[in-house]
Amino acid sequence: xxxxxxxxxxxxxxxxxxxxxxxxxxxxxLLEKQLAGGADVVDINIGPSKGDPVExxxxxxxxxxxxxDKPLSLDSAKADLLVQVVPRVRQALPDTKxxxxxxxxxxxxxxxxxxxxxENHTGIIGLTMDQDGVPGxxxxxxxCGATFLMTALEAGMSTDDIYLDPIxxxxxxxxxxxxxxxxxxxxxxxxxxxxxxxxIGLSNVSTKCLLNKLLNRTFLVMCLTAGLDTAIVDSADxxxxxxxxxxxxxxxxxxxxxxxxxxxxMQKGLPTGC
Amino acid sequence: xxxxEAKEKWTxxxxxxxxxxxxxxxxxxxxxxxxxxxxxxxFLGFDGQTPHPPAIALDVLDxxxxxxxxxxxxxxxxVWSDPAAWARRAKELGADLVNxxxxxxxPDEDDRPPEAAAETVRAVLAAVDLPLxxxxxxxxxxxxxxxxxxxxxxxxxxxxxxxxxxxxxxTLAAAAQxxxxxLITLAPCDINKSKQVNILVSDTGFPLTDIVIYPTTAALGYxxxxxxxxxxxxxxxxxxxxxxxxxxxxxxVGYEAWRAKExxxxxxxxDAWGPIAQRGPAWxxxxxxxxLQGGADLLVLRHPVxxxxxxxxxxxxxxx
Numbered sequence: 001x002x003x004x005x006x007x008x009x010x011x012x013x014x015x016x017x018x019x020x021x022x023x024x025x026x027x028x029x030l031l032e033k034q035l036a037g038g039a040d041v042v043d044i045n046i047g048p049s050k051g052d053p054v055e056x057x058x059x060x061x062x063x064x065x066x067x068x069d070k071p072l073s074l075d076s077a078k079a080d081l082l083v084q085v086v087p088r089v090r091q092a093l094p095d096t097k098x099x100x101x102x103x104x105x106x107x108x109x110x111x112x113x114x115x116x117x118x119e120n121h122t123g124i125i126g127l128t129m130d131q132d133g134v135p136g137x138x139x140x141x142x143x144c145g146a147t148f149l150m151t152a153l154e155a156g157m158s159t160d161d162i163y164l165d166p167i168x169x170x171x172x173x174x175x176x177x178x179x180x181x182x183x184x185x186x187x188x189x190x191x192x193x194x195x196x197x198x199x200i201g202l203s204n205v206s207t208k209c210l211l212n213k214l215l216n217r218t219f220l221v222m223c224l225t226a227g228l229d230t231a232i233v234d235s236a237d238x239x240x241x242x243x244x245x246x247x248x249x250x251x252x253x254x255x256x257x258x259x260x261x262x263x264x265x266m267q268k269g270l271p272t273g274c
Numbered sequence: 275x276x277x278x279e280a281k282e283k284w285t286x287x288x289x290x291x292x293x294x295x296x297x298x299x300x301x302x303x304x305x306x307x308x309x310x311x312x313x314x315x316x317f318l319g320f321d322g323q324t325p326h327p328p329a330i331a332l333d334v335l336d337x338x339x340x341x342x343x344x345x346x347x348x349x350x351x352x353v354w355s356d357p358a359a360w361a362r363r364a365k366e367l368g369a370d371l372v373n374x375x376x377x378x379x380x381p382d383e384d385d386r387p388p389e390a391a392a393e394t395v396r397a398v399l400a401a402v403d404l405p406l407x408x409x410x411x412x413x414x415x416x417x418x419x420x421x422x423x424x425x426x427x428x429x430x431x432x433x434x435x436x437x438x439x440x441x442x443x444x445t446l447a448a449a450a451q452x453x454x455x456x457l458i459t460l461a462p463c464d465i466n467k468s469k470q471v472n473i474l475v476s477d478t479g480f481p482l483t484d485i486v487i488y489p490t491t492a493a494l495g496y497x498x499x500x501x502x503x504x505x506x507x508x509x510x511x512x513x514x515x516x517x518x519x520x521x522x523x524x525x526x527v528g529y530e531a532w533r534a535k536e537x538x539x540x541x542x543x544x545d546a547w548g549p550i551a552q553r554g555p556a557w558x559x560x561x562x563x564x565x566l567q568g569g570a571d572l573l574v575l576r577h578p579v580x581x582x583x584x585x586x587x588x589x590x591x592x593x594x
Contacts (some may be wrong), residue, residue: 021567153275255511255519257469267517 001149001224001244001253004073004099004232005039007031008064010047019049019056027063035068037235042068043101045075050085053078057085062092073125073232079103079112090120095195099123101232102165105144105151106131108148114155123161124152125199128184134167136177141166141184146191153192162196163230170207171215176263178205178219189227198223199230217243224251281321286515287313288571289483290326291456291522292467293371294405295432300454303431304403307370308376309486314513316569317591320511327588328566330581331371331407331574333528336386336394337378343538345554346576353407357394365402367578371408371434374398377418380411388423395424399431407434407458407524407574414442424450424535434458434524437488440471447480458524462490463497465504465511465519472518486572493530494561501525505568512569525594526563529577531558550591555579563587 010016018026032043042064046056061072074089076082082100089098103113104126115126128141128146130263135141143166152162166184169177176272184196205213205219217240220231233240245264248254257263265272290311295301307329310451314322322497338354339346349367353359361372376391395408421435422445436458438446443459449506450457459475461467468487477480487508492501509520531537536547537554547553558580562573566588575581 030509154416254464255469256518257473257518259470259473263469263473263518266473267515272477 002040002197002230003038003235003241003244004041004043004199004230005031005034005037005235006043006201006232007236008042008060008073009035009045010049011045014048014049016049019046019060020051022059024063027060028067029093031064031067032091033232033236035070036270037238038072038241038265038270039235041071041073041099043073043075043232045101048269049205054084055079057081058088058092058193061089063067065093065096066273069096071123072100073099073101073158074222075101077102078199079109083112083116086116086120086122090122097123097201099125099163101125102127103148104129105148109172110148110151114152114157117161118155118157123163124157125163125165126152128166128188131184134169134177135180135237138180138183138187141180141189144190145184149188149192149196152262159192159194163199163202164196165199168200168202168204168219168232170209171205172207172209182223182225185226197228198226198228200231202231202233213239216240220244221247224248231245277389277407280491281431282314282513284313284322284515286513286517286520287311288509288512288513288522288569289485289520291484291486293407293432293456293563294432295430295454297371299432301431302399302403303405306432309406310568310572312456315509316567317518319387319593324592326571328371328570329572330584331368331373331572332369333373333375333399333574333576334360334364335375335377336447337384342576343550343554344540345551346532349578353385358397361404362400365404369404371405371426371572372398372402372409373409373574375409375411376420376424377411379416381413381416383411385416389419392422392423392427394574397428399428406431407572409436409458414439414560418442418445419464421446422449423428425453425455429453432456434486436460436524438471438475439505440467442472443471443475444478447452447475447478450484451480455530456484457487458488460488460530463492463500463504465489465507467506468504469516469518472521474519476513482517482521487519487521487523488526489523491527491565492526493534494557494564495536496530496534498561498564502565502568505570510540522571523569524572524574525562525563525570526574527582528558528574531561531580532576552579559583559587566591 104127128144166181206215288310292308294303296307308326311325369541378386434456437460537557555577562584
C-alpha cells in the first residue's frame with residue numbers, strides 16, 4: 001500500500017496561514033507526524049492561501065523537501081496552475097519523484113497535463129470524471145478511467161506512474177456513491193495488465209461526519225478488498241494505518257507474523273516503540 | 275499496443291550473507307562462502323539473477339554416530355571418532371563448508387561440558403580452513419552454556435551459529451553479535467513464526483542481514499511438500515520486498531533424508547527397492563534438488579554421491 005499524506009494542505013486553516021507567513025516550523029511539525037505514521041508520498045496543496053500561487057507552491061515543495069526525500073504529490077484542481085508549477089518544482093528538485101494530482105479525463109485537461117507529466121517525468125493521478133462532472137454510476141467511472149489510462153499509456157507513460165482515482169464523495173451528501181467507487185476499482189482493475197494504481201482521497205468520505213475516523217478506516221478496508229493500492233490519508237491516524245496493515249495481511253499482500261504491525265513499521269524504518 | 279513483458283518485476287532481493295573469514299578479514303579460513311543475493315525465482319535466469327549458487331556443507335558430528343547406515347559408514351567410519359579428521363574428510367570430498375553438530379553435549383548423550391565443545395571447535399578450525407556451521411544439541415538450557423563458549427573460541431571466524439527460536443534467542447544472538455558470527459533463526463515448518471523470530475532477534479539489535487533462516491526440513495515422502503510451500507512463500511515474500519523474510523535459507527537435507535526407511539532399510543521388502551548403496555544417496559539427492567526449486571541457499575548433506583548429483587543439477591539449471 002502506498003500512503004500519500006494529506007495534511008500539508010491549504011484547506012486546513014493552519015497550513016493556509018503558514019504559507020504566506022513562510023512558517024516552515026509549522027509545516028515541519030505537521031510533516032514530522034505524517035512521516036512518523038508511515039507516509040510514502042507527501043501530498044501538498046496550497047489551498048486558497050494568500051499570495052502568488054506559483055511561488056507559494058514552490059516554497060511549500062522546498063519546505064517539505066528540506067525534511068524528507070520522499071516523493072511529492074503536487075495537488076491542485078487548477079490545471080493551469082499545475083502547468084506552471086510542475087516544471088518549476090522539477091527544476092528545483094531534479095531528483096525527487098513527483099506525482100501530478102490531478103487531471104480529469106476531459107480531453108482539454110488531458111491535453112494540458114499529460115504532456116507535462118511526460119516531459120517532467122512525473123506520475124499522474126487521473127480522476128474518473130470528465131467535462132460532465134462526477135459520474136453517478138459505475139459505468140461512466142469505468143469509461144473515464146479507461147479513457148485516461150489509454151491516453152496516458154499512448155503518451156508513453158508506464159502503468160506504474162498512473163493512478164486512477166474513482167472519486168470519493170461524502171457519505172452524508174452522496175448516498176450509493178461509495179459502492180460505485182468500490183465497484184469502479186474492481187472493474188478498472190481488469191481492463192489492463194499490469195493494472196495501474198488505484199487511489200482515493202479517503203477523508204472525503206467522512207467530511208463533516210461525527211464519526212469521521214471510523215468511517216475513514218472502514219471505507220479504506222472496503223476499498224482495499226477491491227484492489228485499491230494507494231490512498232491519500234491522514235497518516236498520523238494510527239488506528240487507520242493499523243487497519244490498513246491488517247487488511248493487507250488478511251488479503252495476503254503481507255506475510256503474517258504475530259507482530260505484523262511492528263514488522264510493517266520496521267520495514268518502513270519507522271520507530272517501533274521498543 | 276506492444277505485448278507486455280511477461281517476466282515478474284520484483285522489488286526485493288535475498289540478502290547476500292558471507293560465511294567464514296579469511297586472514298585479510300580477521301579469520302583463518304582459506305576462503306569465504308557467500309550465499310543468497312538472488313533477485314528472482316530460483317533457476318529462472320530471465321526472471322532475475324542468482325549471483326551465488328547454492329552452497330553445500332557436509333555433516334560432521336563430535337562423536338561417532340550410533341545409527342548411520344552402512345553407505346555412510348563406508349565413507350566416514352574410519353574418521354568419525356575424530357571430528358578434526360572427519361572435517362578433513364569433508365574437505366577432501368569437496369564440501370564448501372563443514373556443518374559441525376555438538377551432539378555429545380546433549381544431557382541424554384554424553385553431557386559433555388562447554389569447554390569440551392569449545393575444544394572440538396578449536397580442533398576442527400585448526401584441521402580445515404573451510405567456513406563452519408556450528409549447532410548445539412537442541413536443548414536450550416545446555417546450548418545457552420555451550421554456544422557462547424563456542425562463539426568465543428571461534429571469534430573472528432565468521433561462523434554460522436544455530437539456532438535461535440521464538441522462545442530462546444537472546445543468548446545466542448548476543449554471543450553471535452559479540453564474537454562476530456552469523457545466526458540461524460529456526461521456526462519449525464511455520465513461515466509466520468519464522469518472520470516473528472526474525473522480528474524478535476532484530477529487536478535485540480542483531481542485524482537482519484546477518485541471519486540465515488532455517489524452516490526445518492522434510493524428506494521426500496515425509497512431508498517435503500510442506501517445506502517446499504514454505505520455501506516458496508518465503509522466497510516470494512523476500513522478492514516482494516519483505517525485509518524480514520529476505521534472509522537466505524539453510525536446509526538440513528542429509529539428516530532428514532537418511533532417516534527415511536527407504537534410505538536405510540535392508541532385508542525383507544526393502545531388498546526389492548534396489549541396492550542400499552544407491553538408495554540413500556538417491557533419496558538425499560532427490561530431496562535436495564526438489565527443495566532447491568523452492569528457494570534454498572545452503573544445503574547440509576551427508577553422502578558424497580548425493581553432493582555430486584546435486585552440484586550437477588545446480589550447474590545444469592544455472593546454465594553454467
